Amino acid sequence: MNETVKKNESNTEANVVKTREFIPEIDLWETDQAVVLTADMPGVNENNVDIDLQGNTLEISGTTSATLPEGFTSVHREFPLRRRYVRQFTLGDSIDQENITAEMKDGVLTLTLPKVKDATPRRIVVKRG
Amino acid sequence: MFGTLRTSAYWNPLRELDEFGDNLGSFLRILNDAQRQTEYPPVNTAKSDDALLFCVELPGISPDDLEISVKNDTLILKGERKQTKLPENVTFQKMERGYGSFVRTFALPMKVAADSIDAVYADGILTIKAEKAPEEKARKIAVRQANQE
Numbered sequence: 001m002n003e004t005v006k007k008n009e010s011n012t013e014a015n016v017v018k019t020r021e022f023i024p025e026i027d028l029w030e031t032d033q034a035v036v037l038t039a040d041m042p043g044v045n046e047n048n049v050d051i052d053l054q055g056n057t058l059e060i061s062g063t064t065s066a067t068l069p070e071g072f073t074s075v076h077r078e079f080p081l082r083r084r085y086v087r088q089f090t091l092g093d094s095i096d097q098e099n100i101t102a103e104m105k106d107g108v109l110t111l112t113l114p115k116v117k118d119a120t121p122r123r124i125v126v127k128r129g
Numbered sequence: 130m131f132g133t134l135r136t137s138a139y140w141n142p143l144r145e146l147d148e149f150g151d152n153l154g155s156f157l158r159i160l161n162d163a164q165r166q167t168e169y170p171p172v173n174t175a176k177s178d179d180a181l182l183f184c185v186e187l188p189g190i191s192p193d194d195l196e197i198s199v200k201n202d203t204l205i206l207k208g209e210r211k212q213t214k215l216p217e218n219v220t221f222q223k224m225e226r227g228y229g230s231f232v233r234t235f236a237l238p239m240k241v242a243a244d245s246i247d248a249v250y251a252d253g254i255l256t257i258k259a260e261k262a263p264e265e266k267a268r269k270i271a272v273r274q275a276n277q278e
Binding site: 025026029030031032035038040041042043044045066068069070071072073074075076077078079081089105106107110 | 133163168170172173174175176177178180182184186187188190213215217218220221222223225226227231250252253254260
């Protein structure tokens with residue numbers, strides 16, 4: 001009988017620590033100078049957010065590791081405590097990848113992606129060869 | 130919409146078409162959520178022996194735009210999520226984040242001490258803690274020894 005009890009306990013533990021994945025909602029806009037992305041990741045702070053750039057693929061992700069305070073049991077849950085937000089984007093060639101900046105505030109990640117300054121347009125004179 | 134689980138983390142063209150038609154603004158989607166049986170903002174409720182705990186998912190909001198009150202046996206959370214100030218000459222590519230005002234009410238299963246309500250906002254999560262009113266807490270009753278005659 002002791003073995004059955006142990007098995008049940010490990011099952012519930014697995015359920016409790018499971019992390020649900022979500023796609024964060026974003027606002028994306030651009031100006032002449034930059035593209036700005038804001039993503040909702042409630043419960044995430046600057047320590048558990050990741051911004052991964054490989055080639056032209058940008059992946060933003062963040063995890064929450066909230067637990068209920070001591071002595072509290074859950075009554076009604078509308079969102080999971082442990083969440084992982086992840087979303088991928090393809091950057092255009094006009095983005096100056098070296099100067100991407102990121103800020104995390106109140107569970108909102110703001111990424112500023114400056115655009116490459118275009119070379120000054122110049123006229124190319126065609127000579128007769 | 131807020132926190133719903135989706136099957137893929139990658140760009141889904143069908144979802145793009147769906148959202149294209151929602152250009153009236155995400156505020157209307159907050160109203161639509163009533164049909165999908167999700168209220169905004171999502172709230173987790175928990176309890177301990179002495180208190181109730183409400184955790185609200187509210188990223189990007191200012192505490193000035195929140196109002197928490199207790200009336201009779203109801204806790205009321207009102208607030209407004211304002212859109213971020215945008216610079217001039219902006220072209221939008223996506224606007225999925227909702228904004229607008231919201232109200233949530235909670236019927237309290239017990240009386241709470243109104244001056245014990247503590248609300249903390251951190252990293253986009255608002256945590257409201259309300260302690261049970263003293264009359265709700267179990268009282269220890271001392272037993273007197275009857276006088277022996």
